[in-house]
Structure formats: structure tokens, C-alpha cells
Amino acid sequence: MAQIRIASKISHLSYAIRDIVAAAEKVQKKGKKIYWLNIGDPNRFDFRPPQHVLDAIGGALKGGKYTGYAPSQGEPLLREEIAKKEGVGVESTFVTNGLSEGIDFIFAALLEAGDNILMPRPAYPLYVTKSKVLGCVENYYECGPEWVPDVGDMRRKVNGKTRAIVVINPNNPTGALYPQKVLQEIGNLAAEHDIPVIADEIYDRLVFEGKCANMRDVVGKDVKLISGNGMSKNYFYPGARVGYLALHGQGMEPLEEALVKLTNARLSVNWEMQFGLLAAMQGSMDYLGQGVEKLKKRGALLHKMLNEAPGISCTKPQAAFYAFPKVELGGRWKDDFAFVHGLLEETGVLCVPGSAFGAKKEEGYVRLVFLPQEEELQEALMLMQKYVSNGGKCKSLKLP
Numbered sequence: 060m061a062q063i064r065i066a067s068k069i070s071h072l073s074y075a076i077r078d079i080v081a082a083a084e085k086v087q088k089k090g091k092k093i094y095w096l097n098i099g100d101p102n103r104f105d106f107r108p109p110q111h112v113l114d115a116i117g118g119a120l121k122g123g124k125y126t127g128y129a130p131s132q133g134e135p136l137l138r139e140e141i142a143k144k145e146g147v148g149v150e151s152t153f154v155t156n157g158l159s160e161g162i163d164f165i166f167a168a169l170l171e172a173g174d175n176i177l178m179p180r181p182a183y184p185l186y187v188t189k190s191k192v193l194g195c196v197e198n199y200y201e202c203g204p205e206w207v208p209d210v211g212d213m214r215r216k217v218n219g220k221t222r223a224i225v226v227i228n229p230n231n232p233t234g235a236l237y238p239q240k241v242l243q244e245i246g247n248l249a250a251e252h253d254i255p256v257i258a259d260e261i262y263d264r265l266v267f268e269g270k271c272a273n274m275r276d277v278v279g280k281d282v283k284l285i286s287g288n289g290m291s292k293n294y295f296y297p298g299a300r301v302g303y304l305a306l307h308g309q310g311m312e313p314l315e316e317a318l319v320k321l322t323n324a325r326l327s328v329n330w331e332m333q334f335g336l337l338a339a340m341q342g343s344m345d346y347l348g349q350g351v352e353k354l355k356k357r358g359a360l361l362h363k364m365l366n367e368a369p370g371i372s373c374t375k376p377q378a379a380f381y382a383f384p385k386v387e388l389g390g391r392w393k394d395d396f397a398f399v400h401g402l403l404e405e406t407g408v409l410c411v412p413g414s415a416f417g418a419k420k421e422e423g424y425v426r427l428v429f430l431p432q433e434e435e436l437q438e439a440l441m442l443m444q445k446y447v448s449n450g451g452k453c454k455s456l457k458l459p
């Protein structure tokens with residue numbers, strides 16, 4: 060019998076951050092220790108959600124009151140809290156199964172085949188993948204020094220089929236934090252062309268110095284703005300799968316109606332978990348200070364050690380838990396994939412090729428996560444330094 064037929068759009072679905080795990084598991088089976096610098100899950104390391112969040116979820120479960128479908132657009136108390144924080148009406152807020160589902164909904168509502176979304180290069184891969192699945196054309200704006208968006212390039216890339224501009228601040232995969240002035244310029248461009256901005260601000264509290272400027276505080280009502288946030292990163296609870304969208308600006312009613320339909324069609328988000336996000340948003344953020352301090356130290360360590368290695372350069376991460384260094388491939392490695400797989404086989408250090416985020420393969424970028432504790436991180440970075448210095452060889456490497 061023939062094999063079941065799969066729609067061609069599935070061929071566009073890939074998620075290198077997880078896909079690469081299969082390769083790592085093979086190496087692990089051979090007895091090698093793996094340094095998991097590939098995935099941004101703080102719970103794999105020494106970061107935990109605050110206790111009051113766990114208590115709120117536990118309390119909601121114990122009462123047995125929330126075992127039915129939740130309201131499709133979200134628990135009303137949570138929507139109220141989101142509305143207050145975002146400065147919009149409750150009807151402009153939507154609770155989703157992680158921000159990932161929010162991105163899905165926005166793309167479903169805005170995009171026809173042949174359209175494009177302006178995305179940063181490099182960008183979190185979900186945006187690229189989802190737009191390709193919908194038959195959209197790739198359209199990237201470049202990011203300049205310190206990985207800050209080049210608004211001039213953005214301006215050049217806007218065309219008649221551009222349906223939104225994605226701004227990820229703080230940024231995954233680069234760890235960049237954007238200056239307010241740049242956000243204002245993006246807002247001006249969006250207003251001029253009347254193109255919505257999707258502001259992905261899921262890391263906005265994980266900032267090492269100063270504060271993250273939220274797009275909603277920077278742009279006026281003349282900008283159609285979709286803000287996205289959630290429980291996964293700021294509250295160290297990605298497994299909760301709760302995120303949200305908030306719509307700002309004028310002329311957003313059709314999107315509001317589309318989101319009502321899309322959320323109705325998928326019924327609801329886990330009700331108990333929504334009480335977790337409510338408690339997170341209402342509760343103390345004291346726990347965060349320690350977490351951010353750890354991240355800042357680890358980011359600085361990574362920055363120092365990578366720049367010490369000949370043939371690697373890396374901008375200093377300002378926020379979140381990612382860095383995006385460049386490796387001089389110099390004929391030793393064909394591309395970023397060859398580098399990443401070689402590094403994994405030789406040292407057990409697992410990172411993600413930059414091309415998974417839209418960088419060009421030959422440029423030699425990789426994404427690293429600096430969530431592991433200092434000792435582990437230092438060991439991984441030492442291995443990486445030696446691997447690069449030895450031109451891709453370090454089987455006999457002994458750590459001090």
C-alpha cells in the first residue's frame with residue numbers, strides 16, 4: 060500500500076533548535092557529555108517560576124472549579140490585568156497557548172499567499188517558518204552593529220505586499236536591546252505606510268542594564284500595534300503555555316473580530332494555567348532580580364570567552380539569554396551546519412546554526428544559550444575555544 064500523502068506546505072516546517080537534538084542524542088549515546096546550549100528553556104537550568112505562581116495554579120486545580128472550557132478569549136480576570144498593563148480595552152486582549160499560538164493567529168488573520176512580513180535578520184525561526192507555510196515570500200530587514208535594526212533597510216524593503224513588521228525586542232537570537240529612538244523610527248515608518256507592527260516583547264523584563272522600552276509606550280495611536288508577551292520567559296515558565304496578544308491603535312476592529320473567530324475555533328487555553336499568569340502579573344517581581352543577575356554574569360562570561368578565541372567574535376548580550384557569535388569559517392568548515400555538527404561530535408557542545416535564524420550559511424553565525432551555571436558554561440566555552448583554535452579538532456582535549 061502507498062504511504063499516506065502529506066501536504067507540500069509541511070515541507071516548510073522545521074525548527075532547528077529542536078531538530079538538532081536528535082543529532083545530540085546520537086552523540087550522547089556514544090557516551091559523550093552534551094552541553095545543551097541550544098534551547099531557551101530556563102527550567103532546564105537553575106531558574107524556576109516564582110512560588111506564588113505555582114501556588115495560584117495549585118489553588119485553581121484544587122478547587123476543581125476550572126475543569127471546563129475557559130472563555131475562548133481568555134479568563135476575564137487575566138484579560139483585565141493584561142488590558143491594564145497594556146493600556147487597552149479588555150476586548151483588545153486575547154489569551155493564547157503561548158505567544159506561539161498568538162503568532163499563528165496573527166499570521167492566519169493577516170496573510171495571503173504571496174504576501175510578506177518584514178522580519179529581522181536574524182529572527183526567531185517560528186516567524187519565518189509560519190510565513191512560509193502560508194505561502195508567503197521571505198522579506199528580511201538587516202540589523203546593523205550591536206544587532207540593532209537598520210531602519211533605512213526596513214524602509215527599502217517595504218513593498219505593496221508587506222502586511223506587518225516584526226520587531227523582537229529584546230531579541231532572540233542576538234540578545235540585543237533596541238534603543239527607544241530606533242523603535243520610534245520604526246513606528247514612524249509603520250505609520251507612514253499604515254503597516255501594523257508586531258512587537259514580540261516576551262523577554263522584556265530580562266534586561267541587564269536599564270529598562271526595555273515597550274513599543275506601546277513609544278508609538279502613538281496612529282500605529283497599528285500588536286504586542287505579544289507571556290509566561291514563558293519573564294516568569295521562567297515555558298511549560299505553562301500561556302501567552303497573550305494586545306491590540307493597540309486605530310482601525311484594529313477587523314483584527315479583533317478575526318481573533319475572536321480564531322480563538323473561538325480552538326476553544327480555550329488551560330484555565331488553571333491562566334491563573335498562574337494572573338498571579339505572575341499581579342505578584343511581586345522580586346524573584347527576577349536574582350535571575351537577571353545570574354543571566355548578566357553568564358552573558359558577560361560568554362562574551363569574554365568567545366572574544367578571546369581567535370576566529371570568533373561576539374557582540375555583548377544586553378538582555379534575554381542568547382548570543383549570536385560569528386565564527387571565521389575560513390575554509391575549515393563549509394558552512395555553519397558543518398561547524399555546529401563538527402563541534403557537537405568533537406566536544407559535545409550543542410548550539411544552533413545561524414542559518415536556522417535566517418543568516419546566510421557561509422557567514423558562520425551560531426546561536427548559543429547562556430542559561431547553564433558558570434562552571435558548565437565555562438567548560439563548554441573552553442571546549443569551543445579549543446575546537447576553533449585547533450581548526451576543528453579537539454578529540455584529545457583535557458579540561459583543567
Ligand SMILES: Cc1ncc(COP(=O)(O)O)c(C=O)c1O
Nearest residue numbers: 157158159183231261289291302
Ligand atoms: C522571540 C520569541 N517569541 C516567541 C516565543 C514563543 O513563546 P511561547 O513559549 O510563549 O510560545 C519564543 C520562544 O522561545 C521566542 O523566543
